[in-house]
Amino acid sequence: MNIEPTLSIRVPCRDFVGQYIANRYKTTVCPNDETDPTRMLLELCVDGFYVAPGQVHTDLFKRGMCCNYGPLGVELKKNLLEQWWSSIKRSRTQVFGISTLTTGDEKSGEGNPSLDVERLNQLLDADEFNKAQRTQRILMLLRQSTSLRTNLLQGALEQYISWLELVKRRLPFGLAETGLSFQPDGSGSRAEATYASLVWFCSPRSSSQWLDHWARLRLQWWRKFALAPSEFSSRDVQVDELQEGASRGVKIVYSFPWGQETLENLWSLGDSDLLQTHGGVRAKIQCFDGQKLVVPHVISVVSNMDRSMMAYMHNSLQLMKKHDGKQKLYRRKVLKLHPVLAPVKVALDMGRGATLEQRQVCDGLLQEFLDAGISAWPGSIDITSSAEKLNTKYDEMGVLFTMVIDENTLESGVLQVRSRDTTIRESKHISEVKGFLLRYMRAAHNM
Amino acid sequence: MNIEPTLSIRVPCRDFVGQYIANRYKTTVCPNDETDPTRMLLELCVDGFYVAPGQVHTDLFKRGMCCNYGPLGVELKKNLLEQWWSSIKRSRTQVFGISTLTTGDEKSGEGNPSLDVERLNQLLDADEFNKAQRTQRILMLLRQSTSLRTNLLQGALEQYISWLELVKRRLPFGLAETGLSFQPDGSGSRAEATYASLVWFCSPRSSSQWLDHWARLRLQWWRKFALAPSEFSSRDVQVDELQEGASRGVKIVYSFPWGQETLENLWSLGDSDLLQTHGGVRAKIQCFDGQKLVVPHVISVVSNMDRSMMAYMHNSLQLMKKHDGKQKLYRRKVLKLHPVLAPVKVALDMGRGATLEQRQVCDGLLQEFLDAGISAWPGSIDITSSAEKLNTKYDEMGVLFTMVIDENTLESGVLQVRSRDTTIRESKHISEVKGFLLRYMRAAHNM
Numbered sequence: 001m002n003i004e005p006t007l008s009i010r011v012p013c014r015d016f017v018g019q020y021i022a023n024r025y026k027t028t029v030c031p032n033d034e035t036d037p038t039r040m041l042l043e044l045c046v047d048g049f050y051v052a053p054g055q056v057h058t059d060l061f062k063r064g065m066c067c068n069y070g071p072l073g074v075e076l077k078k079n080l081l082e083q084w085w086s087s088i089k090r091s092r093t094q095v096f097g098i099s100t101l102t103t104g105d106e107k108s109g110e111g112n113p114s115l116d117v118e119r120l121n122q123l124l125d126a127d128e129f130n131k132a133q134r135t136q137r138i139l140m141l142l143r144q145s146t147s148l149r150t151n152l153l154q155g156a157l158e159q160y161i162s163w164l165e166l167v168k169r170r171l172p173f174g175l176a177e178t179g180l181s182f183q184p185d186g187s188g189s190r191a192e193a194t195y196a197s198l199v200w201f202c203s204p205r206s207s208s209q210w211l212d213h214w215a216r217l218r219l220q221w222w223r224k225f226a227l228a229p230s231e232f233s234s235r236d237v238q239v240d241e242l243q244e245g246a247s248r249g250v251k252i253v254y255s256f257p258w259g260q261e262t263l264e265n266l267w268s269l270g271d272s273d274l275l276q277t278h279g280g281v282r283a284k285i286q287c288f289d290g291q292k293l294v295v296p297h298v299i300s301v302v303s304n305m306d307r308s309m310m311a312y313m314h315n316s317l318q319l320m321k322k323h324d325g326k327q328k329l330y331r332r333k334v335l336k337l338h339p340v341l342a343p344v345k346v347a348l349d350m351g352r353g354a355t356l357e358q359r360q361v362c363d364g365l366l367q368e369f370l371d372a373g374i375s376a377w378p379g380s381i382d383i384t385s386s387a388e389k390l391n392t393k394y395d396e397m398g399v400l401f402t403m404v405i406d407e408n409t410l411e412s413g414v415l416q417v418r419s420r421d422t423t424i425r426e427s428k429h430i431s432e433v434k435g436f437l438l439r440y441m442r443a444a445h446n447m
Numbered sequence: 448m449n450i451e452p453t454l455s456i457r458v459p460c461r462d463f464v465g466q467y468i469a470n471r472y473k474t475t476v477c478p479n480d481e482t483d484p485t486r487m488l489l490e491l492c493v494d495g496f497y498v499a500p501g502q503v504h505t506d507l508f509k510r511g512m513c514c515n516y517g518p519l520g521v522e523l524k525k526n527l528l529e530q531w532w533s534s535i536k537r538s539r540t541q542v543f544g545i546s547t548l549t550t551g552d553e554k555s556g557e558g559n560p561s562l563d564v565e566r567l568n569q570l571l572d573a574d575e576f577n578k579a580q581r582t583q584r585i586l587m588l589l590r591q592s593t594s595l596r597t598n599l600l601q602g603a604l605e606q607y608i609s610w611l612e613l614v615k616r617r618l619p620f621g622l623a624e625t626g627l628s629f630q631p632d633g634s635g636s637r638a639e640a641t642y643a644s645l646v647w648f649c650s651p652r653s654s655s656q657w658l659d660h661w662a663r664l665r666l667q668w669w670r671k672f673a674l675a676p677s678e679f680s681s682r683d684v685q686v687d688e689l690q691e692g693a694s695r696g697v698k699i700v701y702s703f704p705w706g707q708e709t710l711e712n713l714w715s716l717g718d719s720d721l722l723q724t725h726g727g728v729r730a731k732i733q734c735f736d737g738q739k740l741v742v743p744h745v746i747s748v749v750s751n752m753d754r755s756m757m758a759y760m761h762n763s764l765q766l767m768k769k770h771d772g773k774q775k776l777y778r779r780k781v782l783k784l785h786p787v788l789a790p791v792k793v794a795l796d797m798g799r800g801a802t803l804e805q806r807q808v809c810d811g812l813l814q815e816f817l818d819a820g821i822s823a824w825p826g827s828i829d830i831t832s833s834a835e836k837l838n839t840k841y842d843e844m845g846v847l848f849t850m851v852i853d854e855n856t857l858e859s860g861v862l863q864v865r866s867r868d869t870t871i872r873e874s875k876h877i878s879e880v881k882g883f884l885l886r887y888m889r890a891a892h893n894m
Contacts, residue, residue, distance in 0.1 A: 049610075049613060052545075052606060052609045053609050054609070066546075066548060067548070068545070068546065068547045068548060068602070068606060068609075069545065069546040070543075070545060070609070070610065070613075071543040071544050071545065071610075071613070073546070074544035074545060074546050074624075075544065077546070086817075086820070089817060090814070090817045090818060093810065093813055093814075093817075093825040093827070093828075094825065094828065096517075096518040097518050097521035097522065098499075098515070098516065098517060098518065098521060099513075099515065099516040099520070099521050099524070100515045101513060101514070101515060101639060102627060102639060103595075103629065103637055103638075103639050117582065117586070120582060120585065120586075121578070121582055124571075124578065124581065124582065124585075125578075131568070131571065131572075134571065135564065135567060135568055135571065138567065138571075138585070139564070139567075147637070148550075148595075155515070159499060159515060162499045162500050162501070162515075162517070163496075163517065163518075166496060166517075166518070166828070167828055168828060168829055168831070170828065177521075180549065180627070182550065190550055190594070191550075192548060192549060192550050363540065366540055367537070367540075370533075370536060370537045370540075371537060373533070378540040378541065380540070381540075381541065381613070381614055381615060381617065382615055384615070
């Protein structure tokens, strides 16, 4: 059996786990790949327990929307949101988290504030419709009218005043929020997606520099976890594409097989939205910018976290040609997600025909990993598959390490540790493996 | 200045930070407290930046619903959800996370599946209403009809089949999910709350033992983070209170000043909901229970995480009488949240009239803490308040430690560390403080 690397990117190794991490970048691309890459990616999402089976879910996921996620999808999203959150918090001390309601309108307390009552009355009065048409139109109106938020920006603008006391009315500062928001889709129903939003309030004098600052920082962040960083890129938004009210904009996009899609929008919004939200009362919203009282300018930085899951999955999926003993060629799919993002860090296996003692050692070690905060996969749920089949499965799931507890482990305390990225097996003593994984994860965090 | 403890509970100290942790339990209750405890709690939520200002938010929060949260509320909820998640995952290896849509109906793909079209037609046909009445009734119908989920159970029951392959059709296993769900409230609009749900599929033979198992484990969990654990209690649900389809139930309740409220419901639901969800096709949903193929029984364990935030805030709020220099009596409010839950672990202050050098040291240390994953508060945003006033504020926010970087720090590298729970100040070298906090947090996690 041999694996043929055809493209190799070297990265500097800083520590003892450098050998593993560098190997993430040994990339093999199958040149004559007849499979549709989009279909393969979506199949992998389902096979690897990222996305629930069913066309409706893979369709939603491909469109950058929330779908029903499986155990690995849930963990990947959690890891991504955690990284986003800590990066935003660490980038500036004046960033504060908030959370606002997804439903309702706090001013009126009504459930459907945007429901157009006038429109409804017109429909009820109109003579040109028969009964069925009228019912249809009313239903359509309802689906369009919504009490569900369509962005996170508006909530932050409304909450701006509440947190002025906290920052002693001093610029700049930011309000960060992650959560669902809801977009009406073509059919009149609504699709949900998870967004991560930073609304940054700054001096009008420096708003353009701040936009550049955040665009630079954010692109760095996206690329930090990428296997092929160049697939993530940023570009200035043309004047005719600008969101209403925006004077400048930057997009961070990802090159999917079917074209570029936007992962993140950065807008320089001026002060008009903030003024409008607070009824134009300048005195209420003014802040010190170090020199004088000003109405701040608003920079909005918002990422679609569902689409970013797919971007990282696509970015880290590698196809490798592999020959088995009989020189039969087949393809190995490996999801080389960044160690920090990988939903499962280690899978624990026992092999077929495991004894009760093996199972006990396996369960004990699993518990030790979970207690240490290491996301571990209970291989003991599948005791019928061969080791080879399990490794193929774990590679598709993006599991960093596989450990096998065999009969030998019971005698000598030594187990086999296989790395996803190198496919190399090493023997380690059972007392060392937790420490090894913790050091590995610490190094990966500092990469 | 002296603080009079009137009630002291001792806990075993296991390590070097035991002294700090034990002091969390030195409780002083003011006996003649004329302030309404509910009002005081809600005021504290706003003053401590947990809940956004405004009656509408404190009202929602008191009712155990989502409201607009401030920076500390966001962190507290995150910490709570993280603890719930890791506890559920650690408790059993066969627990898998899922996430399901909050909107829509996956079968029909419609936005408003539950909208009662027949009812709408009746309203359109009815002669007994005038125009205004008809519009009103239609609006009411809309608000009642919803495409938003009202619980997390149904999603897990629907997803059950998708994850059978994952567990090789072997019982028991569980599907865990956290997220928003939406309850119609009295006014016809909808209130949202964050729930954490475990749906446990098990053999019919052992479902009653599993209910007891989870009820015991969950109560332990609630009490683990409590200052006064006895305020959290569990009780069997009476037959007339049982949820439809449930054969048994257990409630975990908290004693608020205004009465008991339910934090968590545990239901033993039999197999009827699962059968109904899958059209009664037994062959599709059967699993091995170790002996034979059975239709599993369902245990539902669901907690309201918004209400649990309030429970822990109430549980950890302590009032202490304090005399100032002139023997004037005033009350000190301290939010002694468990170190694991406390949203801010350390606040960094500089005192009034800080030099540029002090600020640089302060910012550097703050960055060091944030990089190490320690939630730190930038005291530099408030440089006008006195140290005494800041400490009062930090106690209300539940900040574990306050560190002051003064002129002396620049010369000797020594800073003052004040503990929330002991109010004792200690000198520590700046090179030690990060290690101290990390050891403290590790010990708190293992408590």
